[in-house]
Amino acid sequence: MxxxxxxxxxxxxxxxxxxxxxxxxxxxxxxxxxxxxxxxxxxKCLDYIDEISPRPILFVAGDHAHSRSFSEKAYEKAAEPKELYIVPDAEHIDLYDQVDKIPFDKLENFFKDSLK
Structure with a gap:
């Protein structure tokens, strides 16, 4: 290559x-x-954050992701309940297909708790 x-x-x-x-x-x-x-x-993705929250929101970002700052800004603007989960040693693209880095347990628990 x-x-x-x-x-x-x-x-x-x-x-x-x-x-x-x-x-x-x-x-x-x-x-x-x-x-x-x-x-x-x-x-402008944050223009409608008030229409999403106060529904539960889980923001997931890699600690090395260029997009982490976007998740942090959205987290700050969102109403509770909300959580920001930072994946260690991960870039944005790692969360597409690196199954060892995708926090499946965190996602599963969020959906089970939030979609009752």
């Missing part, structure tokens, strides 16, 4: 999933999935 180019931290993380067979899909544009930057810039 050809070495991935070194870019910024976030692009490097995405490339370690989407630009290699790990996240490759033959029907995706360019061989890997992409989202328009414009669509991402126009989506």
């Amino acid at each position: 050809e070495a991935l180019p070194k870019t910024d931290r976030i692009t490097n993380e995405w490339n370690r999933f989407y630009a290699v067979p790990r996240g490759h899909h033959p029907n995706a544009r360019g061989g890997f999935t992409t989202t328009s930057n414009l669509a991402m810039m126009q989506f």
